[in-house]
Structures are given as C-alpha cells and as structure tokens.
Amino acid sequence: MSNEKKGLEISWLGLDGFLVALYFIVVGIIYYAITTQNDLIVGQILPYGIMITVSLIFINYLSIVFKFSKPQDKKL
Amino acid sequence: MLLLSTFDNVVIGVFTVFIVCIGVYFSRAVKDMESFYLGSRNLPWSLIVGALVATWYGGVGTIGTVEYGAIYGLSVWVIWCVTAHAGRMPLALWVGPKIHIRTDITVPDLLESTYGKGVAVLGALMMFIYCTQVGNVTAMGFIGEAAWGISNVTAGALCVGLVVVLAVLGGLMGVAVTDMVFFWAMCFGLTMVMPGQWADVGGWAGLKQALADTPKMLEPLGGLTPMKAFMLVVLSFGVYADPTFYQRFSAADSPKAGRRALLSCFVIWICFDIVLTLAGLIVKAKYPDMAPAEGYIKLVLGSLPEGVRALFIIGLVGGTVSALDGYFLSGGATLANDLYARLKKDSLTQKQLVTASRVGIVIVAVLALSVAFQFPTAQDAFIFVSSLWMAAGFVPIVGALVWPGRKTALGGYLGLITGALVFSYFKFFPLEAFELEPLVAALPVSFALWVIGNQFGKTVQEKSEEAV
Numbered sequence: 001m002s003n004e005k006k007g008l009e010i011s012w013l014g015l016d017g018f019l020v021a022l023y024f025i026v027v028g029i030i031y032y033a034i035t036t037q038n039d040l041i042v043g044q045i046l047p048y049g050i051m052i053t054v055s056l057i058f059i060n061y062l063s064i065v066f067k068f069s070k071p072q073d074k075k076l
Numbered sequence: 077m078l079l080l081s082t083f084d085n086v087v088i089g090v091f092t093v094f095i096v097c098i099g100v101y102f103s104r105a106v107k108d109m110e111s112f113y114l115g116s117r118n119l120p121w122s123l124i125v126g127a128l129v130a131t132w133y134g135g136v137g138t139i140g141t142v143e144y145g146a147i148y149g150l151s152v153w154v155i156w157c158v159t160a161h162a163g164r165m166p167l168a169l170w171v172g173p174k175i176h177i178r179t180d181i182t183v184p185d186l187l188e189s190t191y192g193k194g195v196a197v198l199g200a201l202m203m204f205i206y207c208t209q210v211g212n213v214t215a216m217g218f219i220g221e222a223a224w225g226i227s228n229v230t231a232g233a234l235c236v237g238l239v240v241v242l243a244v245l246g247g248l249m250g251v252a253v254t255d256m257v258f259f260w261a262m263c264f265g266l267t268m269v270m271p272g273q274w275a276d277v278g279g280w281a282g283l284k285q286a287l288a289d290t291p292k293m294l295e296p297l298g299g300l301t302p303m304k305a306f307m308l309v310v311l312s313f314g315v316y317a318d319p320t321f322y323q324r325f326s327a328a329d330s331p332k333a334g335r336r337a338l339l340s341c342f343v344i345w346i347c348f349d350i351v352l353t354l355a356g357l358i359v360k361a362k363y364p365d366m367a368p369a370e371g372y373i374k375l376v377l378g379s380l381p382e383g384v385r386a387l388f389i390i391g392l393v394g395g396t397v398s399a400l401d402g403y404f405l406s407g408g409a410t411l412a413n414d415l416y417a418r419l420k421k422d423s424l425t426q427k428q429l430v431t432a433s434r435v436g437i438v439i440v441a442v443l444a445l446s447v448a449f450q451f452p453t454a455q456d457a458f459i460f461v462s463s464l465w466m467a468a469g470f471v472p473i474v475g476a477l478v479w480p481g482r483k484t485a486l487g488g489y490l491g492l493i494t495g496a497l498v499f500s501y502f503k504f505f506p507l508e509a510f511e512l513e514p515l516v517a518a519l520p521v522s523f524a525l526w527v528i529g530n531q532f533g534k535t536v537q538e539k540s541e542e543a544v
Contacts, residue, residue, distance in 0.1 A: 008173045008331060019339035020165060026343055027158050030350050034150060034296055037284075042354060043274035047267045050347050054263040057340075061122035061256055 079377035080223055080385060087386035088393075092238065095254050095397075099242040102250035119252060119327045124337035126256035127402070129263065129344055131320050134399025135215030136458040138266060138392060139369045141349060145356020146368035149293025151300040152356075157349040160312030161342045167316055168338035171477055173331035175322055182406070183319045183473060184414035190476035191488030192536055193418060198492055199469060200414035203319055206465035207407030207440055209400055211458025213448035215369070216396045222373035223389055232448055235393065236441045239400040243408065244434045248327060251401045258394030263348060265391025268384075269376050270351050276379070277358045286361035293357065307513035311459065314466040317473045319406040404440045411436030460503075467499035467518035468492045471526045487530030495522030 010016045033041035080088075119127070144152045183203055188196035213232045220231020242254055277283060284294060292298030300308070315321050328334035356368060363371035373392070377385050412432030417424050424432065451457035472491040476483065498521045502514035534542070 010169055010335075015336060016169070016339065019336060019343065020169075023161065023165075023339070023342045023346065026346055027162075030346070031154070031158075031296070034154070034350075037280035039274070039279040042350065043279060044271055046347055047270035047274075047351060050267045050344070050351065051264050053344065053347075054260055057122050057125055058256065058260040061120075061126065064120055064122065 079374065080389065081382050083382050084386040084389070087383060088389060091386075091390050095257065096238070096241055098254050098257075099246040099250040102246035102253065118329050119324075119333075120329055121333045121337050121340075123252050123256055124324055124328050124334060125340050125344070126259035127252040127398075128321075128324055128337060128341050130255040130259040130395060130398035131324070131402035132315070132318075132341075132399070133262065133345075133348070133395050134209070134212045135219065135392070135396030136209075136211040136399070138262065138352060138395050139215045139218065139372070140211070140458060141352040142356040142359065142372045143368040145353035146360040146371070147299075147356075148304075149287075149290075149299035149357060150296055150353065151298055151305070153350050153353040154296040155300055155305045156308045156312065157346060157353070159309045161346055163309070163313055164315055164338075164342065167321075168335050168342070171316065171474070172321075172325045172334050172338060174477060175325045175334075182409055182414055183317070183322055183469070184410065184418075186322075186476055187472065187488060188418075190483050190536060191472065192485040192539070195472070195485055195488035195492065196414060197418055198489070199472065200410050200418070202465060202468050202492065202496065204407055204410045204415070204440070206461055206469075207319065207403045207410060208444035208447070208461065209403040209458075210444050210448040210451065210461055211456075212396050212399045212403075213444050214451050214457045216393070217449060218367075218369045219373065219389075219392055219396070222370045223377065228449055229445075232445055235396060236400065236445050239397055239404055240438055240441045242397070243401045243405045243437045247430075248323065248405060251398075251405055252327070255398040255402070258391075258398040261387065262391040262395040262398075263344070265387045265389075265394075266355075267348070267351050269380065269388065270355065272379060273355065273358050273375070277361055283357055283361055287357070290360075293360065301511070303511045303513055303516075307516055310513075310515055310519065311463060311466065314462050314470065317466055317469040319410070320402040323402075323406055400444075404437045404444075405433075407440035408433040408436030408438075411439060463503075463515045464496060464499055467515055467522065468496040470519060471495060471522045475526060481530065482535050483530050484533040484535055486533045487526045487528075490529035491522050491526030494525045495519065498522070 029041065030046070032038070033046075141152070141157075144156075182200075184196040184200040187199040213236060214228075216235040217228025217232045220226050220234070221228050224231070243251055246254070277286070280294075287293050325334040325338075328337065355372060359366075359368050359371040359375055362375055366374070376388055380388060412424075412429055412435070416432050416436075417429060448457065451460070469492065472488050475487075475491070495518050499514045499518040502512060502517050506512070506514075
C-alpha cells in the first residue's frame with residue numbers, strides 16, 4: 001500500500017477512534033453535569049482539566065523545539 | 077476607572093516584544109511561497125492543535141460565546157457547540173487528509189483545478205473579503221475600551237498593527253509559533269478564572285436564583301429560537317470552506333497528524349465552550365444591564381490579582397491576534413497568488429510572490445480596520461462576513477473535494493454567484509411573513525444550480541485533453 005493511501009486510512013481501533021469516542025464521552029459528561037446541576041464538574045474538574053491539557057500540549061511542543069533547534073529545515 | 081495597573085501593562089508590553097521577536101526570528105526561514113505560506117509542510121501535531129484552536133477561536137469565539145451565553149443561555153452549548161463540532165468530524169476524518177495530499181496550496185488553486193481560472197479568480201475575490209475577519213477587529217475594539225479605556229478604533233489599529241508585523245515577517249511558521257503561545261495563554265488565561273467565579277456566584281443554586289426571571293436560560297434546549305439555532309448549526313459547517321483550515325491541514329507533516337490534531341481540537345473546544353457559555357451566564361447574573369462583552373472583562377479584571385490580570389488580557393487579545401494573523405496571511409496569499417499572479421501574464425518568481433503576499437497582508441489589514449466598527453457587536457460582524465462567504469463558497473469547494481461526478485466552469489460560477497446573491501437579497505430584504513435566515517435560503521439554491529450547471533460545458537480535464 002502506498003504511503004499516500006496509508007495516510008488516508010482511519011484507525012478506528014487506534015488513536016483516531018479513541019479521539020472520536022472521547023469527544024462524545026466528554027459531551028455526555030458535561031451534559032450530565034448540566035442536567036444534574038453538578039458544581040464539582042463544571043466549577044472544578046472541567047476548568048482544571050482544560051488548564052492541565054493545554055499545558056501538556058504546550059510542553060509537548062516545547063520539547064520538540066528543544067530537540068530540533070534549526071527552523072529552516074527541521075520540524076518546529 | 078482603569079482596570080489594569082502599571083505592572084499589568086508592563087507584563088503585557090514585555091510579552092508583545094517577545095511575540096514580535098518570534099516573528100523576526102522566523103522571517104529568516106522564509107525562502108519561497110511554500111515556506112512562507114505552508115511552513116514548508118513540516119508542522120507537527122502539537123503545533124497544528126495550537127494554531128487551529130487559536131485561529132478558529134479568536135476574539136469572536138471567546139467574546140462571542142460569552143455574549144451568546146449571556147443572551148441565549150445553556151442552549152448555546154447544547155444545540156450549537158455540540159452539533160457544530162460533531163458535524164465537523166467528517167472534515168477531520170475524510171476531507172482534511174485529502175487536502176493534505178493535494179498539491180494545491182490555496183482554496184482558489186483547488187477551484188482552478190476543478191472549474192477553471194475564471195471561477196478561481198471569482199472565488200479568490202470573495203475569499204479575500206472573508207479574510208478581513210472584521211468580527212475579530214470589532215471584538216478587539218470592545219476589549220480595548222473595557223480594559224484600557226481607549227477608543228475602539230485605537231485598540232483595533234494597535235491590534236491590527238501587531239498582526240501585520242507578525243504575518244508579514246514570519247509567514248505561517250512565525251504565525252503558527254506565536255499562535256501556539258497564544259493558544260496556551262488563551263485557554264489557560266480564560267479558564268483559570270472559572271473556579272473562583274463559579275464559587276463567587278454560588279454555583280448552580282446562585283445562578284438559578286439570579287436568573288429566576290429568565291428560567292429558560294438554564295434549560296438545555298431553551299433560549300435559542302429554532303431558526304436561530306438552525307442558522308448557527310448551518311453556519312458552523314462554514315469551516316468546510318475556511319481557507320485557514322486548508323492552510324493548516326496542508327502544512328501538517330502528514331495527513332494523520334492533521335487529522336489527529338483536529339480531532340484533539342474538538343475535545344478541547346467542547347470543554348472550552350461550556351466554560352465560556354457559563355461565564356456568559358455569570359455575567360448575565362452579575363451585570364444584567366451591561367453589554368455582555370464589557371461585563372465579562374470587568375467581572376474578570378475586577379476579581380484577579382495584579383500580574384494575573386495581565387495573563388487574562390494576553391489570552392483574550394492573543395486569541396484575537398492569532399485569528400487575525402492566520403486570516404490576514406491567507407488574505408495576503410489570496411491577493412498575491414490567486415488574484416495578482418493569475419491575472420498577470422508573466423509568471424512571478426517565488427521572491428515576487430512572497431513580496432506580493434506581504435503587500436496583500438497590509439491591504440487586508442487596512443480594509444478590515446476601515447469597516448470593522450460599522451457593526452454593533454463582534455458576533456454580528458462575524459456572522460455577516462462568514463455567512464456571505466459560506467453561502468458562496470461552501471457548495472463549490474466541498475463539491476470539488478468530495479463529489480465524484482462531473483464538474484464544469486458553469487457549475488462553479490452558478491454555485492458561487494447564486495449563493496452570494498440569494499444571501500444578500502434575503503439579508504437586505506428580509507421576508508416579513510416568517511423568520512428566514514438568509515444563509516438557510518442561500519445554500520439549497522446554490523447547491524441546486526451548482527448541480528444543474530455541472531451538466532453543461534466541459535470539465536477542466538476535457539478541456540486540457542482537447543488542447544493537447
């Protein structure tokens with residue numbers, strides 16, 4: 001199989017499927033928090049969850065920057 | 077009363093200088109149009125996530141969601157946000173990866189390879205207007221007024237000036253790296269205030285009590301009228317015709333990285349959306365008579381300690397800057413690559429293309445600034461410009477990517493022109509008998525005439541075979 005076709009293939013049982021499922025799971029949790037008026041989820045878990053997640057993504061990016069310091073021909 | 081102290085302003089000033097330095101640093105890496113516009117197709121997953129979140133959200137996404145949360149309540153999240161992101165799943169799974177493996181750089185390149193040069197030029201003109209993103213400049217005006225007490229035009233001009241410096245110097249790589257910093261500042265800065273504000277308002281019980289006169293605002297399906305909800309859901313599909321999305325996906329280091337980045341964005345967005353919607357409800361509860369955007373900034377700045385306030389403002393302004401730099405970059409490339417280069421008989425060198433793109437960025441910026449403050453709210457400005465582009469571009473662009481049947485120049489012209497005309501007609505001459513959103517009327521007409529038009533004339537492939 002060519003690299004081009006491989007890139008287009010969706011791994012439903014891998015990371016792609018997990019991310020799709022995660023979206024609907026998160027929606028379900030938030031909807032539950034709204035309908036049951038749960039203060040802990042919307043007032044604490046969600047905000048801190050976002051702050052931790054975006055910080056991890058930012059750190060992941062910084063680690064790539066430190067690995068590849070040349071902007072001209074390497075990943076940034 | 078000024079809400080920011082001298083120390084806050086010093087922190088913001090130092091951060092601005094740091095961001096400009098990033099643009100200057102990456103200007104050295106720009107060699108040709110591909111490195112300027114697509115970052116040499118080398119952007120990793122994390123950078124695509126940051127650039128997508130920051131660009132698509134922008135000032136409109138943040139201030140706009142708070143405004144809508146304060147006006148329509150929880151139904152904004154339940155009906156609009158959830159459906160919008162779910163409806164974009166096919167974009168991440170199937171459409172986006174197809175874009176990555178195409179050699180076209182911009183949306184008009186795609187239109188030219190499918191319908192021919194004329195449709196590409198017309199599409200480029202319409203896309204250029206969309207890239208002005210006046211809603212974000214309008215949002216910056218509100219932020220400037222509330223945070224520093226300066227006029228909205230001055231705030232807009234300062235913001236647009238910074239955006240021009242970043243986009244002109246660094247191209248996509250400079251924009252993407254600064255977007256990454258803004259992504260973190262925006263998500264972290266705007267979310268960190270939530271636990272304190274939630275406790276302060278008294279949680280659900282406090283909100284219920286404060287909004288007792290408007291109980292529909294706390295109902296998951298109340299608040300939004302059916303036509304408004306339908307229009308917002310339809311509008312959210314506009315990303316299928318969004319030039320910055322095509323740019324980001326093409327710039328990913330692989331189709332897989334682009335797909336996973338966008339799927340990750342959906343999870344981040346849906347969480348961020350509920351935080352902003354609830355922030356809107358808190359603003360409504362605390363400042364019922366104040367404009368929501370102004371109330372939001374006052375609410376947050378009034379409760380945060382010195383220095384931390386600066387992080388919040390950096391996040392808020394950063395969202396606006398990152399959206400504008402992405403769109404201005406696309407607008408500049410559209411003017412240079414898709415209009416100037418197409419209409420000029422002699423082909424342009426790579427250096428000339430980059431220079432023309434930089435001039436194009438300045439033109440987009442001036443145009444955006446000159447019309448941004450004609451709209452009463454940021455969301456109004458955003459919806460008008462986005463709807464016009466979506467009405468015209470959605471059918472021909474998505475059709476070019478996913479429709480396997482024949483496509484001709486006539487189909488492309490009819491899809492673009494009728495979409496824009498029907499939208500404009502219903503926008504300026506609304507039906508009085510019943511509520512009809514112009515975009516909802518324009519899309520089916522654009523699709524019907526696109527299908528009919530594709531039955532006539534020759535395809536691009538047939539024309540090139542004939543020429544050979």
